[in-house]
Amino acid sequence: MISFVIAIAVLVIGYYTYGKLVENIFGIDTKRETPAIRLRDDIDFMPLPAWRIFLIQFLNIAGLGPIFGAIAGAMFGPAAFLWIVLGSIFAGAVHDYFSGMLSVRHNGLSISEIVGIYLGPKMKHIMRFFTVILLIFVGTVFLMGPAKIIDGMTGNMWNLWVWVGIILAYYILSTLLPIDKMIGKLYPVFGIAMLLMALGLLIALFFGDYQIPELTPANLRNMTTDPKATPLFPILFVTIACGAISGFHATQSPLMARCMQNERLGRKIFFGTMITEGVVALIWAAAAMTFFGNVGGLNEAMLANGNNAAWAANEISLNMLGHVGGILALLGIVAAPITSGDTAFRSARLILSDIFKNDQKKIKNRLYISVPLFIIAFALTQIDFGIIWRYFAWSNQTLATVVLWTITAYLIYEQKMFWITLIPALFMTMVCTTYILIAPEGFQLDNDLAYMGGGILTLIISLLFWYYAVQRKKVFAQLM
Template structure:
């Protein structure tokens, strides 16, 4: 329990201490007009209250990540606490803050365009395709997944197809309508529900007879039953993404960079939402490690239920929070993925609009871009692309890696303290290269060979990056 409490305290302190350091490094300008004001179109660009922007950002980046990812990561043991804490502070919060603020500085541009400014046109073209494909996959999975859950809860009264159609209609509306019409009204409610559920679990952990394992040397071992095939490094660092660092966040931050009315709000919205998500992930990881008795019990139950994190989350909610927990579980397990799916499509629309410089004031122009996205997503619901989805975890962290390199380039070009992102970028490069070399969905190479190759790949990419930024400068700051 002591390690768990200390972990939460560290995250809170980090917001005020390291958050202020990162804010100073970026160099906010209080009197600088934000895109919400200068580019206002009352569709995507419009100032919203800070508390509302924070809750929307939190739900955008959270979804099921800090719940399902934390439960799966808890199977490794207390090592998960360390990754959540330090990954969140030095990786995720920094990644989210800079990606959001750089978008804000560049008139609310999508992350692919921002990356292109600092890493060049070739990377920009790659990022445009990479992020749109990634977002379509996210939207599709979060279209089918909730439909299956609801269908199961209702004893297949209507059928999965009907629920897919209903959710798709909502996705169309949330993608096309001005952000203050639907998203800004629903998200604060769902965001507050997710936070309330996490706080409820936290209270039960404190007052109940639960023994949370401590972060001590004896516990910092791989506690998964198939430890040899799932080494902590890099598997844990990809399993827990949203609670530590996630590239998907960089696709969502531009949505809120278009709604912030002053640069001083950036730390609260971007850095603060990530720290909050880290705390939520800690709570769910702790609950998973204790509810089933211990980490070994968690592994046994997960194996018996097909490693289904949704099942575990539902069991934890219903038993630790009672009937009211069941209601919150529905909000968390059903509403959370839906609220990630809709903004995935909205982000894809904005990326394509930025790519083709297509104005989005007219709803017809929004339809021209959105219809193909939904047609593709609907077709994908008919295809079993589970194998393709297995690459999402790696793709997600690869996106975070690229964004970290782009932020580092910005810091170097502007003569700022670039080590705050250079070190995380190198680390995530190592994680991503090692994962694809060693993972079942990757090359499945021998562990020793994979580690050696990943070091070589990381060194090559790091050297190439330093040579690139030495020779090039962006067209605009």
Template structure:
């Protein structure tokens, strides 16, 4: 339990120190008009109070990742604590803060367009397609997951497809309507449910005196039941994504960049929401690896359930919080993915609108873009959930890596401390390359070959960066 509590403490202290450092590097200007003020349209560019922006950002990014991903990541043991803490502070927080602030400075534009400014048109075109595909996948996987949980809560009432239809109708409305009409009103309620779930579990861990494994030399090993096939590197760094670093976050930050009224709000909104999500991931990783007696016991349960983390979440919630508490907790688990799925489709609409320069204050334009997105999602729902989720995980971290390289180039060109982004960009390059080569859904190569290749590609990335950055240094900066 001591290691777990220290991890939470480090996250909280790290927020105040590292987020302030990032703010200083970026150079916020509280007197500069934000997109919410300068481009107000009553649909996407809408000024909102900072507490509401924080809750929306937190719920946008806190999908199933910091819950299901953290439980799955706990199969590797206490090493998950280290990745959640270090990943959140040194990678995820940096990624989320700078991607959000760059959107503010670039008139609320999507991350696809921002990548194009700093990495060139070819990357911009690739990112447009890549991001829209990712967002549709997010929206799709965040339909079936909560629908199945709602069937359990309702004791089978309606069946899965009934709840899928209900969620789908909500997604359509949240994608089309102005952000303050639906999302802005219900997110505070969802936020309470999600926070109750996390901190309710935390409180009951103390009440029941649950023993959480400590981080030490003996426990920093691979507890996975197939350690040779699933080494810590790179699998932990892809499995635990939203609780450490996630490219999906960069697609969500522009939504809030269009609602903020002061650049100083970026620190609590972007970095603060990431740290809050990290704390939620820590809680679920801790209870995941301790509820059944230890990481090895969790592996046995997950294997028996064919990797279904929803079973573990359901059992933990009901066991620790009772029937009523369990239902409220599970509603929090439902709220998390739904409030990521809705804004995934909304973000996809905005990216496509930015590409084709379509005004979004016109309802017909919003419908014309949204209908094909939902049609594709319906087709994807016919695929196996596990397959879609695995490809989403790698795609998600690849997007985060590209965004980190974008931030690095931006900082270098503007003579700012670029090392803060260069280090996580290089590390994540090694992670996504190794995972693609080793994973069963990738090339299934041996871990030794995959890891060596990942490091080699990361080194090539560093060489490319210095050659590219020096070439661009003499050009006019895209900073605005």
């Protein structure tokens, strides 16, 4: 319990200290007119109250990440606490803040366009393709996932595809309508429900008969049933993504960058929501480690139920929170992925509109871009869900890595403290390269060989980046 309380305290302190440092390094301009005001179109660019933006951004970036990812990560033991805290403060929140604020500074541009500004046109084209594919993956995953959950909760009352159709209809509306209609009204309600569910679990952990394992040297190890098959590094750092760092967040931040009324709100909206998500992830990880008796009990229960995090989340909610928990679980476990799926499609629409310079004020222009996205997503529902999810997990962290390198380039060009993103960029590069070499969906190399290969690839990528950044810095210096 002591380690858990300290972990939450460190996250909160991190917001007020490291968050302030990051804000100072960026250099906010409170008198600068934001895109929400300067480019207002009442569709995507629209000033919204700060509290509403906070809740929308929180639900955008959270989804089921801090629930399912935290439960799966808890199978590794208390080491998960360490990654959630350090990842959230020094990687995830920094990643989210700069990706959001650079979008604010560049007229609400999507992340692929921002990458192009700082890493060049070739990388921009790669990122355009990569992010759109990733967002379609997210939309597809969060189309089938909630449909299966609802179908199970209702005792297969209707055919699965009926639920898929209902969710898809909602996605179409939320993608096409102005942001203050469905998203602006529903998201704050679901965001509050998700926070209340986490708060309820926190109270249950404090006042119930639960023993949260401590983070000690003896516990700082891989506690899964087969450590060789699931090595702590890099598997844990991909398993817990949204609760520590996630590239998906960088695709969502521009949505709120187009609604923010003043740059001083950036730390609260971008840095603050990531820290909040980290707290939620900590609570769920702690609940998973204690509800089933201990970490070993969690692993046994997950193995017996096909490693189904949705089942575990439902069991934890119903038993720790009672009937109220059942309602909140329904809202959280069903609404959370749906509200990530719809903004995934909306983000994809905005990225494509940026690429083709297509004005989105007219509904027909939004339809031209959106319809093909939904057709592709529906076609992908025919592919095994597990395959899509596994590739999404790696793609998600790879995107976060590219964004960290982009921010590092920006800081180098601006002669600012670039080490705050260089260190996490190096770490995440090692995570992603090692993961694809070692994972079942990758090259399935021996662990030692994968570590060696990951180290070599990280070194090569770092040297190439440094050479490119030094050359491009000269060009930026001439333009300034």
